[in-house]
Amino acid sequence: MIVAGVTVSAGTVMPAAADTDLPEYLTKMRAPEMWKVADGTGITVAVIDSGVKDLPGLKGRVLPGVSFMEPPVDHPDETYPPHDDFEGHGTSMTAAIVGDGSAGGPQGLAPGAKVMPIRTSIGSPMAFGAIGESAKGVRYAADNGAKIINLSIGGWWSLDKISSAVEYAQSKGVLVFVAMGNEGDGNKSANPIAALPGVLGVGAVDITGEPLPSSSHGQATDLAAFGGKAPIRCKKNTAWCMQDGGTSYATSLASASAALVWSAHPDWTANQVARVLIQTAGAPVDGSKRNDWVGYGIARPSRALLNREGDPGAPDTDPLASPAPVKTPTPSADPAAAVPRRVESAAADSGLSWQWPALGAFVAVVLGLGITVIVKRRRR
Template identity: 30%
Template sequence: MSVAALSVALLTAGPAQVAVAQDTPAGAPAVPTARTEAAPGVPAERLIVGYKSAAAEAKSDRAAADDAQAKGKEAGEDVDFRRRLGTGAALVELGGEAGTADVADVVAEYSADPQVAYVVPDRLNKPLATPNDTEYTKQWDLFETTAGMRVPGAWDLATGSGVTVAVIDTGYVTHSDLAANIVGGYDFISDTAVSVDGNGRDSNPADPGDWYAAGECGQAAGSDSSWHGTHVAGTIAAATGNGKGVAGIAYNAKISPVRVLGKCGGYDSDIIDAITWASGGTVSGVPANANVAKVINMSLGGGGACSTATQSAINGAVNRGTTVVVAAGNENQNAANSSPANCGNVITVAATNRAGSRASYSNYGTVVDIAAPGGETRTGTANGILSTLNSGTRAPSTENYASYQGTSMATPHVAGLAALMKSANSGLTPAQIESAIKTNARPLPGTCSGGCGAGLADAAATVQAVKGGTSTGSTYGSTTAVSVPDNGSAVESPITVAGRSGNAPSALQVGVDITHTYRGDLVVDLVAPDGSVYRLKSASSSDSADDVRTTYTVNASAEAANGTWKLRVQDTASADTGRINSWKLTF
């Protein structure tokens, strides 16, 4: 099949969401604008309502139901409490005939209530891939010198053993090259019109297909089933060394398929519960998760700001120790306009092509953390990302392999890398995983207009950095650029180290990347958490070369490891300026 790129700008375009701050005083006015659509031109049928913790509605379903009826009466609409989400928020349903103005009236009633922390539409999300059905055997994205992710160099150190990755997507269609690594998941699609399988939520995450006819899903043309979740899962953990098919990045990791996307996409409320459950949280009416994931892959998204409801679920997952990896989006626009790419506490992934440049479709911008191979089939299907699939155009048929392109394909590369890291060093926190991936990235071999984060993810360098022996070998870094003024005051770039025991090592590695047109002007110091200063570089009037790109070794054994370390840089002479691009500490 050949299908145009699926848009991620599907949740709505328009005014900002209603979100009242958690500490909003009683009687404070609510935000006056409201997002009222689940997708462009489609009024929301459900709302996600977060109550302040002290409110009765935050604890009692009956109170939330009574409140929904009262709000509906005031607005002149039918409003019913549907269920409690895993984050504690309430999902309420509006009458099927409610138009945009009607939804706005209900939103206004909730937002005027001082006991309501936020109210947002239950938005529709879409897979972020552009599929084609041509099969190739070459996985350039893993090993090719130019723009591959250098995965084979990591396999001597880790293969993903002991780590479960939750693929929150379309579910899983049986494939012999994946079957050995599949563990129990869940189908979180509650709307039967979306689920296609004839029922609501259950323990069977099988993908029945997500095809739609012309004129459905807001699309002029129809689409065959994508088997999107199975393609994503194969990139992460397809069986390797079994004499057939493709190799997975973390091929000894386990995949827990968590189904949230069906016909026309999937709703925020289902995704929120999936994030909560996958990471070990409790969701009402859903059995406890026996396969808690330490990594979540979400190759999905929609337009608009990250809703407070979604951010709450992500924060909960990260606080439980789960790393959340998300796609930047496929619109060739700033990823700040795409959710969950613009959420906090996630690793947002842009896509690169076989030449190592930003793929033409990939979103970009300051919210992007890292880039990874996503393919670009307009230059030939061999330049896509090959993975596990199914030949069925509607219902499942025979298993096969095919090359897709998209930030959906880039994201599982980073999720697979996160699984390798967690396998190599089980003590890593989500923040440490993100920091190490960014700090050990390599510059893009090609170009990226708009910003592709720290560069191209490098599996070998990253896993090596976190592997370690008796120490963890963990790397902590900063990629936030800091300008160094000409002949001016010193500037500082901080890195916070947490979760370590004891003191820093006697051979602390300090990697520095500073751009400057006369490096002899610079004085560079490492400042320990207690304020102690370690001179890394002194000024020298005879050193006229450009830039400081090197690694210093410091005996920091007298310093506590935890705390905020700073790189301090000062330009001591006139006529040249510079910039701290990045720096890192390796313990």
């Protein structure tokens, strides 16, 4: 079932800041130290979203890309280039991955990587078709050199199409990250795409490592990253504002973390990169191997790059696979599961996720607001 949560946050327009200033979450992740080892060079991340606006902070870091955005029925000849974004969500995700920190935008976690923008109808009155368009985008990304696919969007529509597309991408060696959602009420609102086999579902935490109450969670949560206050496009994509990034932003940071590790180990497979990210994650502080809020923990690529932790293991074995029966997305019977549990240390890597784009034409038109739709998935 799709849960469309209307997330209204005007945000605060950011004052000009020195281009050298790093956000706290990147400092905690030891980003400057990691960049001396790997910065994402050689890795292409496909951001399947609302497109990307050409901004100074993204110059030279964004590939041509493609748009699968369907035109409205009354304007069948309308075209939507991938390097345009009237919603701002895709631009925010792109900057979180590869931004250079200039012009008020965020410094990306993997500044040496390249983003392949794939535009869908997110944020438009035709947003109900975004998941079907995303399925086309997943296949395109897999066929055109993407090593990582970032889906900071979700929904149930055309789930069968995106499921087969994800399976195709995985057969081509692509690693897929999907945001859990921003409804905060567990499995019933978790992104169903995140529950697909082999997909890494990403939850969101704040700067202290505490799970965001708004972060959808459940059996499909595999990793978490920072999703608190961060530079997000606002005012109809004309400025940067400080807003909660949510699981969307967190997913971008998780994708960027994978780009860093893969850049340092270009001979590894998607399974090996995922395995090391899981092994080196800041695990839940309650001592459990995983929980429904942060999965196996907060992504900490510095452990792999600087401490040389993690065993890549078998190249063809899904690290999330297990002989246990598939778990269906149902509310947890554990009363404690409804309460966010603190994860390991404030120094844990973080990732920030924003509002999910509107998926319902009716709501988008009637409310005129960005709608965050998130669904969840569980891994074996």
